[in-house]
Structure formats: C-alpha cells, structure tokens
Amino acid sequence: MTIDEACVACIINQSAKVADAINASTSLKDEMISTIQEMSSNFSYEDNPPEIASYVYEKMAEIANKTDLYDEVKELSTKKALSFVPLVNDKIFASSNKLLTATKTAVAGNVIDLAAAVEFDLEEELSKVFHTEFAHDDFELMKYQLTKAKSVLIIGDNVGEHIFDYIFIQTLKELYPDASYSYMVRGNPIINDVTMKEAKEAGFDELCELVDSGVNTPGFTYNRANDYSKKLFDSVDLVISKGMGNYECMSPSHRKNICFLLKVKCEVVAKSLGKNVGDIVCKVV
Template identity: 45%
Template sequence: MKLQEHCLTCIYDQTKRVCELLHVNTKQAHAIDLLAHQHIKAFDMNQTPPHNAAPLYEAMAELLNVGDLYAEFKKASSEKAKAFLPFCKNKIQNSQNKLFEATKTAVAGNVIDLAAVMLYDLEEELEKIYHTPFAIDDFKALEQQLARTQTLVYLADNAGEEIFDKLYIQTIKELYQNIEVYYFVRGRPIINDLTCKDALASGMDDVAVIVDSGVPTPGLAMEFMNENARVIFERAECIISKGMGNYECLGETKGLPIFFLFKVKCNVVARAVGAQLGNIICKRGI
C-alpha cells in the first residue's frame, strides 16, 4: 500500500506523541520537529508508510539516545491486557465455535495501539468486538486453511496484543494438534511493535516458536527478512497477519496463504481495504 498524503500528517503526529510520552525538553522537541520535517519532505510516495516511517523513528531514537522509545509503554500495555485474560478465556471456552471466538479475541487485542489516532477503552472495546460482525469476513476460509496447515506463521503487531495472540494460538493448537506455530516479531524496537524481548516476557515461547524476522519496519517488509525467517515464511501453509502495518506492507502481495486480522484505525487503510473506520476485518490475501 503506497504512502498517501494523509499518512504524512499521521506520521508527523506520531513524532509529537513520542515527545509527549517521553516528556522531552523544549530543545529536544524542537530538534525532533526539525528531524521530522526533513524526513517527511524526503518520503517516497511509491513506498509503503512503514518503509518511510522506520528511518524517521530510528533517527528519533538516536537523537534522544534511547534504544527503545516505547519500552515502558509496551510493558504497561501488556500488563493492562493481562487483566482481561479471564474474561477472554471464558468467552472462548463457552463459545459454540472456539476458533471464531478466539479469532475475535485476537482482533480485540488489536485495539491496543499507542501509535493509533483513535483512543480506546479496552474493556468496552473487548465486549463490543465480541458482538460485532467482521465487515470483511473470510473466517470460513481461514478455518478451512488451518485444517490443512502444518506450519503456521503468525505475524505479530503491537505490544499488549501478544497476550491475546497467545490465547488465540493456544486455541488453534488445541483444535489442530499437528500445527507448528512460528511467531514473527520485529528485528529491533520500532514504535510499540513487538520484539523478541517483549514476546519472551509474555511467555509466548510456551505456545509458539518466536522468530526474530530481522525486519526493522513497523510492518513486515518482506525484503528485510533474514534468511531464517524467510525459509519458515515461504514454507508456511497459512499466515495470520495482525494489524494495519502488516497489511500496509503485504496487502497487495499476491499468492500468499495469508489472512489479515485488524481493526481499521485510519481512513487511508479503510479506503484500501474497502471498509469503514472502526470496522474489524478478517480478510484473505489476494
């Protein structure tokens, strides 16, 4: 998905949010503002938003001498999510279709996004999403694909979501016992996206093989995958992709056995996917 004019404002606003969250001083805020304008002016409109944004976020981290801009906020997101595990487990266990309810649980986790424009109340969103139909509903196709899958690649998104992802993966492995799950995370800290460290802290390795994809962008840009990740990715019979960033990078890639799960949080993605702001999506790849 190519960068759009509206994306420029969104990315710029994200730099302002970093300043607010980290309580930077006036001098630092001014330096980041200049940095943002320099990068945005040089953005390539033929590339995806994650491709363009990554170098800017890396430059901000270097300027502030911070290895992981969102470290504390990622921890807070994961801790908040854990409080809702009993509620989500109950929803799945009491459902007539556990896989469907677990898929909804994974999408519900996608509301945890410090980088998104839309604010959220997690408890309210969780309850709402369980009662909200998918605006694009390829769940049946996903269910059929999982039934013939041995290698499942699961593309992680934001910190906090892994708590819900873990429940989803547990349900998948309970229903399809021959599946091996590989949980792909980012190669380095970028915004609030999951890294190996974050996934390990939440015990994801109890249910899946955590894979450092090597990708430095806030969305899985395939050309940046390391060799180990690429081999696993290419042999997967099914790929579950969480979040808008992964959709922005892979939504126009043909021939992948991929299913996109996310909540639509911006108008650019809404137009690209053919949905409305706030819709939840379970979309098969092209």
C-alpha cells in the same frame, strides 16, 4: 501499499506523540518535530508507511538518545492486557465457537496501537467485539485453511496485543493439534511493536516456535527480513497477519493464503479495504 499525503501528515503528528510519551523537554520536542518535518520533504512515495516509519522512529530514537522509545508504555500495555486474560479465557471456554471467539479476541487486542491516528479503548473493545460482525468476513475461509494447514505462521503486531495472540495460538493448538505453529516478531524496537524481549517474557518460546524476523519496520517487510524468516514465510501453508502495519507491508504479497486480522484505524487503510475506520476485518488473500 505505498504512502499518500495523509500518511505523511500522520507520521509528522506521531513525532509529537512520541515526545509527549517520553516526557521530552520543550526543546527536545521541538527538535524532534522539526527534524521529522524536514525529513518528510524527502519521503519516497514508492515506500510503504512502515518503511517510512522505520526511518522516522530511528531518527527520533537517536535524537532522544533512547533505544526503545516506548519501553515504559509497552510494560503498561502488557499489564493492562494481562488483567483481561481471565475474562477472555472464560469467554473462550464457554463459547460454542471457540475459534471465532479467540479470533475476535486477537482482533480486539489490535487496538493497542500507539501509531494509530484514532485511539481506541481496550476494555470497550473487549466488551463489544464478541457481538461485532467482521466488515470483511472471510472467517469461514480462514477456518477451512486451518483444517488443511500443516504449518501456520502468525505475524505479531503490537505489545499488549501479543497477550491475546498467545491465547489465540493456544486455541489454535487445541483445535488443530496436528499443525506446527510459529510466531514472528520484529527485529528491534520500533514504535510499540512486539520484539523477542516481550514475546519471551510472555512465554511464546514455550508455546510455539518464536522467530525474530530481522525487520526494523512496524510491519513484515519481506525484503528486509532475515533469510530464515523469508524461507518460513514462503513455505508455511497459512500466514495469519495481525494489524495494519503488516497489512500495509503485505498488500500486495508474492504469496497466497495470507489471512489479515485487523481493526481499521486510519482512512488510508480504510480506503484500501473499502471499509470504514473502526471496522474489524478478517480478509484472506
């Protein structure tokens, strides 16, 4: 997906959100917003939104003199998500369709997105997601792919959401124990995306293979990935992609057997999928 005019406006608005999140002074906030507005005149419409975001967030981090703009917010997101783990585990344990329940839990976690134009409440999402149908429903196809797969790569998205990804992978390992599993994270802090730091703190390195993609974009941009990540992406039987940023980066992709799990949080992605903002999606390509 390449950007359109709506993406430009959204990205400019994000500069104000970042300034507020880090409690920037009025002068610093004005500098951040004006700098991004100036940058926006040179955005390339051949880039996808996560590629544009990488330039923007790197510049904002430089202006704010802060390596990880959302470090404190990410810690809070993780604590919030962890508070729901007992509830989610009980739901999955009691479920007659553990894979579906774990999958919907993973999608519900996708609402923790600090770059989204629309904000959602995690508690509300978890209360209703188990009774919500996928607007694009390739769940049975994903399930079929899992029965055949010997290697599965899950590409993570946001911090907090990664806690539910952990539970999702636990369930996959229980249901399909003969497959190998890998979890891929971003190469450095970008928005509130999950990196090696948060993934290791959550214990992914003991759950499955944990992979640093090397990308500096809030989505898996193949041509920015390190050699190992490219090889893994190309060679696994099934890729399960979490969130809008990964969808934007991998639509289209040179490979097949990618399952996109996400909640639609902006009109541009909604139009691409032919769905509505607020819909949940399980789409296999």
